[in-house]
Amino acid sequence: MEKIKDIIKLIHSLVPENRRIRIMNVCGSHEHTIAFSGMRSLMPNNLEIIPGPGCPVCVCPESDIINAINLSRKDDVILVTYGDMLRVPTQKGSIRAEGKNFRMITSPFEAMNIAKSNPDKKTVFFSIGFETTTAPTAAILEMGIPENLFILSSHRLTPTIMEILVKDAEIGIDGFIAPGHVSAIVGSNAWNVFSEKYGIPTVVAGFEAENLLFGIMEILQQLKNGNVQTGNVYKGVVRPEGNVQAQKIMAKFFEAADVNWRGIGHIPGSGLELRAKYADKDARKVFRLEEIKEAKIPGCICGTIILGKAYPSACKLFKKACTPKTPKGPCMVSMEGACNIWYKA
């Protein structure tokens, strides 16, 4: 505890009095620790720790969810996906409310097992998330999946969205706390672009409060002394080059694609789709899925929150019409969503 007090004291000494500093985290688990530890209340008034796009469920396009609902309504299809995805609201309802044949899984292994146990059905794995979930999906493809298992990929690339945010002057990011386990896959070197091209310190941190405070402290030290570079206070897990084997397997099966982010819009090269070589496993192609126009959720500012332009408390639905039991927008559904975390903290 004394150590934490010392770090907080140092953080106060490093923040300049004459300007506002905005540090963004891009990981739901980081936001969870920050919110539940009460860390923000211990920071200087002019230091903001803002939650960014750390919730893959929140940015999953409405179109993909509606397609998943429709697939689950086919008699010969079993739709499988991670639990959070079942409750995400769309203009056509949620998978839970409107779907027919669907199952929750906690690992791509379970998708394989369900397909094997149901050889007379087509199992569609609605696979979403950033690099930490992309790699396991690529891994089952490498291991060899059953012929009746198909992938509906809604994977997103963390470094790409972070670069979009850096270019947005309205957000005004001074530093990034890079996600610990995404970094384990992509490597801390993946963040070098932010220091080298944009002069923004980026520090990889773990998930305990003390480690996160170290990360914040290092960002502030870099801003003060001008020696901006990629930092890493989670070295026990994250290597500069990352998990090279995972990167190779991901690259074998997936390629970058121009995709939508819910509430944000179209971002070139920010998603991952199966390569054409694996079209026979690609649910988009096998089932000829079409893009469905996204509907705006009245009053919901989830997209603005994901971009770091507003806090959940700025939403007029927050804690009123929108709660974890009655989520109006995706940021309230997932335990990695900023609204869900702020509601419970």
Place this chain on the structure above:
Amino acid sequence: MCVGVPMQLVEINYPTGIAEAKGVTREIGLQLLPQDAVKIGDHIIVHVGFAIEKIDKKLADEIWETLDEILRVMDEEEKSARSLNSPRDD
């Protein structure tokens, strides 16, 4: 879904294995780590059933301290989600 769980390898049948954490064992994928890089007794970070990196025991214990709180919340969410496969309530 992006929460990484430290576990300890108790059996290896590459590209899969059995790992244990807090008395619970489960089959995990080892495909994301080189075969010659893993051995029984190793501590690993597991994401959605796949080991993504090796770690030391001290770090595994530290991560568990934080995870205990996160998983308490996650358990509540999963219990809610698990009921989704049974008759709907909304």
